[in-house]
Amino acid sequence: MMMAVLKVWVYLYLTFEDKKPSITGIDICIEKQSVTINVASVDEVAKQKDTLVNEVASLRAELQQVSEDRDSLLLQVQTLTAEVVNCEELVEKSNELKEKCFSQSNQLMTLQDELEATQNKLRVSDLSVFETKTEFEAQKKLISELQNRLEDAELKIVEGEKFRKKLHNTILELKGNIRVFCRVRPLIPEDSPGADGKVVSYPTTTEALGRAIELTQNGQKYSFTFDKVFMPDASQEDVFVEISQLVQSALDGYKVCIFAYGQTGSGKTYTMMGKSGNPEQKGLIPRSLEQIFQTRQSLQSQGWKYEMQVSMLEIYNETIRDLLSTKDSSRTEYGSNGKQYAIKHDANGNTLVSDLTVVDVCSTREVSFLLDQASHSRSVGKTQMNEQSSRSHFVFTLRISGVNENTEQQVQGVLNLIDLAGSERLSKSGSTGDRLRETQAINKSLSSLSNVIFALAKKEDHVPFRHSKLTYLLQPCLGGDSKTLMFVNISPDHSSSGESLCSLRFASRVNACEIGIPRRQANLRSFESRLSLG
Template sequence: MSDYIKKLRACIRWYMELEDGYLAEQEKLRSTLDAENSRHTELEAQLSNAIEELKAANLDLTRRCESLEETLNREKSEKLIAVESYEKEKQERESAERSRDVLTVELERATHDAKRFSEQLKMVQDTNKRLQEYNTSLQQYNSNLQADASKSGETISKLQKEKSAMMETMAALRECHNSMSSQLESSRASQQEAIRVKEELRKEVECRRAESKQVRDDRDHAVAQLNSLNIELATCKEQFGRASKECECMSTKVSALEETCNTQQEQIQTLQKQLAVATDKLKLADVTAIEAMTGYEEQKEKIKYLEDRLAHAESQIVEGDELRKKLHNTILELKGNIRVFCRVRPLLRFDGDSNGPEGASISFPTSVESAGRAIDLMNQGQKLSFSYDKVFDHNASQEDVFVEISQLVQSALDGYKVCIFAYGQTGSGKTYTMMGKSGIDQKGIIPRSLEQIFKTSQSLESQGWKYSMQASMLEIYNESIRDLLAPGRPNSFDMTTSKQYTIKHDSHGNTTVSDLTIIDVFSIADVTNLLEKASHSRSVGKTQMNEQSSRSHFVFTLKISGSNENTGQHVQGVLNLIDLAGSERLAKSGSTGDRLKETQSINKSLSALSDVIFAIGKGDDHVPFRNSKLTYLLQPCLGGDSKTLMFVNISPEASSVGETICSLRFASRVNACEIGIPRRQTQARPFDSRLSYG
């Protein structure tokens, strides 16, 4: 009996120690719960509306829990049912925990804490089960030790009270778990609603984007139609003007014809009188006529002989002129100099007088050695003379200009690198010289050169030559390279575009620009379409000196690859045609804002070009090609590996005499530069297909 009592006391002590541990754990759980409650205060505030709706359900669940607890105290069987119900709730809680991954970080922490509380609750339930087992053991001891039961009754009652307190704690934890589960469901519903709203917004955004794209397409179509109508209107105006002039001319001619008719009627009457007299004389003249016919036949044969000699002499002159041009080109190539052509544009209706208050005027010497190769400029009584390879006055047509450079363009098909660029102040006619205008007679160097290239390449097919050509177009705007043929490029360039292009020169003298669009061309129509696209994309602006001033340097490059199946020869030529932006004085152009920045950038790059020419002219070891994107791009053209020609365009306005003198002096300096003899690029196998600016 004493052994049982000792075991019972030991069990009671163990139970009391275990109770103390549970109390300490309970206090720890309470403090943790308080901390979690304070940490989730903000979340509970956001979910307060949902909690208010669930208060009635929570109250009902609380009442049910209290009923179950009372039933648990009365009957052990009902306790078992409550445990099974708890296990079911536990399964539901685990299912809720598997779904919590879609909640926010705060809800994940709350669910994690709820799981931890549930595990602690399970530990309490396990302890309760163990207590029940001990209670059963104690009852067995009680049946065997009735005498000791009276003494330990008070202790058992105390334990039962503590058990009831622990059950209340368990109920409170269950209530907390239920509240967390309700919040979890509410948060899940809110998230689903947010996902639905997000999907609706996404669909609406896609709809708006489609509508915006349609509006842009309609706008572009309307702009294209407007441009077409403007062109047609200008054509109609021009035709109307010509028709009006022709009508006035015809009216004048009709009046003149009427007067002439009256006069002729009077003359007819007089002639009829004279006819009778003349008839008599005619008989006498017949004899003389026979003699005259004999002399006429002799004179006719003599005239034919002289005409044949004249035609032969003219053909010799043409052949001699062609030979002179070839010999001149050969001499220039052997000298290695940059060829310079000067062109003076005609006065426009809005220009001032060519003879200004300062007495400035332009003239062209007519001596044999200077005709077509020199220009004189009078400024403040001082005569300045300049001579170049060719000088075109204001009467020179686009055809006259192209005839002089056609052989140079032909060199690109022969495997040479050719570079032609236009230099001059704003409004001096550079873009007109290079690009021209609509109309057969108004075409500039670029379209005429391409027509000659394609026409000649087709004629050489009979000799076994086959050519492939690639074109690219870029502009240098504010020291940044822009691809004028980039896919999807709008008519007006987006100033926020920040794509970077890199210029690279290889050891063979070839130049490439990274990421630049290169397009295969097969006909003049292909190139014409590309030129139109580039012209719409090029940066232009209005200044006080020019309504349509080019604000960037335009570079057109045609890479030509040719192969001859009969000889096995391959040639690689490059044609660079460049329209430089015009130099301008800030005080005269009135540039401000973006135009001021553009002007400063243009003048800086042209100044860098002048520094390069000056260094080449002096024969310096170091030539500062890297001072600007323009000079670095033109390095192969100015470095002796290319046939290079510069057009210096000048304005006849007296107010522009300062810029004209600067342009002419710069052209003379360029003409004096010896850059070396260009090399023809031929080889026994096809050349690398990368586009070269060299």
């Protein structure tokens, strides 16, 4: 570009310099012509002059044209110079871009290398993913196989556990002992502050697991073993599962008796009745009834027809009260005449309480209604131990009479479910006046129970069943041929450790009692319209 501009300059200069001598020559020539004016004719001179003037004019015009051309070329030169500057900038930019391009192409090459390396890696990964996938599929198959095996094994365990329980029950039946289940309730807000639940512990050795309990009192540890120990986290369902077979045997014609023993507030009512309004917290009584009515339904297909009768009583201050009686006056045994509610046992070991209201029932709903009715009638008192302490022994009895139309077989079973009054000692209950009398009466029946247990454990000839209404009512369960289970309920509160120790000691003695082998009441049809209390 620079070269082009230079060339234009040189051309303009040369053109101008080229014309300059001819113009100067013309001027000289004119002067010379003037000198020779005398020689040539005026006309010729004039002619020559005109010619020269014209020539000068044309040369001037030509000069003008050249100068204009020069100006235009100068303009072009300026434009071109500006363009050259632009071009130079562009060249600079282009150089920069070239450099950039170069570095980027370098980068690109590096990236390409990297891409290639990554692609190689990807290829390798793809391969390993494929291998992993294949391995995963194999593992999945293995897991599914193991799961199936586990399910089978679990099923076998459940079956084995059922079988174990059955054998265990059979062994216990053959031994003829009263079975004892211990249940420790969780700590509740009402427990004394600072209670840390460390009073009770549970040994974990294979033979002790789920059966042993240790209680620490004044730094000393006392160990007990029962047929089953339920820790505080055991649900109502967990507990029911363990007694469901026993309940079932009432339908097979056995006398079954389950009672809950323990100090006030230890969880007896919770275990037996549970909390109403919450299906998960239903106790053993409602659950047992549900199971019995369900099984009754399923046994129909085998030709069995059952009739069931319910009675409920409480022993309060050594007095029997009929909880299902609709007449207020006849609710206690001294209501209308002193002969009411006399306890009698027949030769078959069945118990009858005279004049007690017995209601035929066909469904769980009917029994629930009766349970509500009974709970209203129950006497509930207040002591320092438990705001809503039940001060009476509650006895629920379901009599079952079954006939098989196909085999003509007849069975008579009884299910007694008993929630005993609190077993606390007088000094601790803080009772005075009426409450003291109540506590003494409760203690009398519970100490009678203890005496009966002592006598049975020692196999004494005379067992003092008649010393209290409770023991007399329970005579067939404690000394006869029924399947009897006692729950000993324990509070984990450290302030209850003394009472808990007494309860556990008593329960141990109960557990050692042999009451004989349970006898099934089954015979061929000779149907009685009313069953006596078992």
